[in-house]
Amino acid sequence: MTEPSPTPPRPRPSIRFAIIRVLAVLSVILGTNYIVWRWLASINWDAWWIAVPLVLAETYSLIDTFLFCLTMWRARERPLPVSAPQGTADVFITTYDEPIDLVMTTARAAQRIAYPHQTWILDDGARPGLQEAAAAAGIGYITRSDDWVGKPRHAKAGNLNSALFETDGEFLLILDADQVPDPLILHRTLGYFADDPTVALVQTPQFFTNVDEADPLGAQAPLFYGPIQQGKDGWNAAFFCGSNAVLRREALMQLGIIGYVREITDSTRRALRTAEQLIARESTATQDATLRGELTELLGHIRDARREIAAGHPIADATYRVREAVDSASRSVVARDLAAIQADLDAIADLPLQRDSELGVLVVDDEGLDRLAAADLSPLGAIEAVSALLSTLNIDRADEAQPVQPIATISVTEDMATAMQLHSLGWSSVYHHELLARGLAPEDLRTMLTQRLRWAQGTLQVMLRDNPLIKRGLSFGQRIMYFATMWSYLSGFAAVIYLIAPVLYLLMGVMPVSAWSVDFFARFLPYFVVNQLLFLVVGRGMRTWRGQQYSLALFPVWIQACWSAAMNVWFSRPLTFAVTKKDGRDERGVPWGRIWPQLTAIVVLVIAAVIGLARLAVGSADGTGTLVNTAWVLYDLVVLSVIIQAARYRGPQATVAAVSDATHIPDPEGRP
Template sequence: MQKDYFVAFEHRQPPQFPGLTKLDEAVWHIAAGLTIGLGIWYLSWRWLYSLNDDALIFAVAVAGAETAAFLGTLLFFFDIWREGDTPQKSPPKSRSAAHLSELGRLTIDVFVTTYDEGVEVVEHSMQDAAKLHAPENTDIKLHILDDGKQSGMHDLAKRLGATYHIRLNNIGFKAGNIAAAMRRSNGDFVVICDADCRLYPSFLENTLGYFRDQNVAWVQTPHWFYDVPAGRDRALPSGKKRPLRGILRGTLALFLGRKSGTDPFMADPSVFFDIIQRRRNRNHASFCCGAASIHRREAIMEEALSRWGSDAQKTSAGASEQVTPICRLIALQPFRYHVSEDILTSIDLHKKGWKSVYHPKVEARMLSPLSAHAWATQNLKYAGGTFDIMLRHNPLFSSGLNWRTKLHYAATFYSYLTFLIFPH
């Protein structure tokens, strides 16, 4: 990686995501309603009148695929039906206001996790974390979680006054790295950052207030890649003298955009965050996406201890004399040891009745995948992790989640199943 290449993008400002107006929402609901009505009408005709008796198996398969696609549309429409932003509140000025026991000041641990990212990347993230505005009666502690034991990282932590964490192995990968650091820290709230996650100074001021609700376990903020190429203006034909060229210019601009080379790896996550995550928030069903999130330690540790006790009980069944040694072998996992630890941990917390909040304003900036290989690896991780959760930890068939939250998770799973219905 070219050293400090991202410095060239320092001037970029985060996008604003205003909520939809009532008119916009009404137009969307009318369009969705028409789509649903036409879909029901079409499928009724499809199943009742159009099946080919001479090739019935093929006809049923095609109609079944169309029906599955329509069900996916219904799931998607439910997923994004309307916005429901949680009202923002001022940060709590006391522990009791955040529903914490004992007296004293609120404490925040900021974890910056790293494995093989360069020291120059982590340094910028740590410098920005050091600029966080601490709300009244709040203390901030910075931590570098170095799972790669890189030379120079310890010196960076020492220079910035941060606590430096390493461990003997890499069990659990990122989740294990965080678990090890949580055992050596005691902040009331934990901010999770990847190596390239650079927090804005307002992060705590704008997120801590949500924890005035004692049932809120975490707050997720949008991911914004500030190094995505802005593109160049297209060489579109001029229409000043020839009207047909003007029509062609407008048509090309409509379908191709006025710029080329914008976001070549399709890394911009704004559609996922501002549309899907934001609209799931109406049912407190947005899930954690790791970086740029803040968590109530009590919630994640309570769930981890409950799961640890349950696993120990199952493992030691019929071998009571071995309970203590077995318990020592079972790792305490504040975040589940899984390739998609953030989603799986979200499911566990939602099942226990904890709420999540999606904060729609960008409070951090990050780096996008630097190559097609990095992009593919990242998306393969997302897909593989989601498939594993669907097959081994499926929340749709477990108790604890209300039906609305189950439908939101079902929409996530369905999005990765479409290739089975419509193979290319």
């Protein structure tokens, strides 16, 4: 099977990039001119309930255009590294429940990598059959220890974190179970680490051998694994995509240790802040001057500890002094309490008692209860609470299987989160644009939808938990590049408006714009044409239409991802993690329950077009408006038609066996 080159013939980079920059500037200028006019002069306020959402959706699209233009502004085509490959290497093949034959195909290909290395199968399914197959082939096998039982597993991130502490290679090549590597993958990538000691990550493209020319599931992503990653690379923001990447162990371990220290520091600060509030409240409430003095002294120790930690002093030293002060205060209060308890007993003995006729016991009357309630009881409970807070500081992170977690665990997409953390610490990344591994893509619509939902959920989790726009350590370009990826998953809401607006006009004559005038076309058409030209030049012959289709056609998935990610981050509602099926089609058939919004939209759009044209024929509708909105509906139908194609898809024509061929993949540049 001949693979399509990810970089077709093109003009000299300097000329091409100059054209891209000119088109990018024009797109932003023309788009801004159009949107400003839309806001100031064209909104139909009589139908504000659809007019305002529509202009908001268009504004979202303009911001998306601006982010894409920034991405491409510094697109980088790297030469091969200058330095020879060096350093020890481990190859990690992550697996959970993929077929053993498939995993072993990848593992044997990894064994044949020409650069000296150790191959490891990371089996999160702990399957004896796979362990035996690995042993027979002389391949390392790692599964999680008993330390992980009953603890958060963190899916693939946990699998990698567990293996990091059982291996020692300086560099890690991470492969999914289906990604068969080229024998020269380490020779091609390790040189970057020698060229630049700040490089923590080298990412290469993902390419799928079981995808035919039609590719109705949109598995291949030539625009992303090409111009977009090259654009991010120009801003030092090319990120880890989960597989086909080489990472520096030193960088990951630094990330894990810093994360551990930050977690302990944050938990200590929270504990001391709570302790300060408890003691301050008790000190204010007590009437005993001696006790108030002791509590004030303890409060001073707590505040000193908070200042020391803020100044970077060792946590252990600061909390030790607080513990000593707590113990001293406890002993003093206990001694005083012993005397107070005796006094309370004497007071109780003097209380008026009466016998309960039904129970036959002595009880305290209401007057006695009032006297006890008014008594000034010991604040020992508050001091003991402070002691308990300090004793439960999570120094060893007992809630986790291992204290140090180098691969980020804040998201179900550990790859982007880890890359962003590395960039924030000052490490750099490289995108190497050469096919050096071949894998398997989803072969049915159900699996594809599950995969895309997981990607979107994970990306949005990162945005909500660790927003790059306010993350310390990132450069301006890195903030924008990460945010651009996250922003793209909000498109589902804009898509709904783009589907509703023409339907409302064709069915009921509701106009979101004040008029379909010359001003509208004079502003919109140049913006639209230049924007499409920009995509053509950037794509330089690539088949990018499928990606554009799915950006709109998967609007229910993007909306579901936004909702579920928000519920997970804000209300701790768990997300399910599903491993992408790699052994053929899901035989459960078409997931009608998951694509009914798109099918409903198709039916409604068709009905709207028919009624709109009928109204035009009888003279009850405006000709220009009807034609514009009918064209809009036709565009939406063409985009949504990909869902029908995907639902009818019955698998690739090429055989899965193609993935077992581990011969060298030629470089598209013709380099040896």
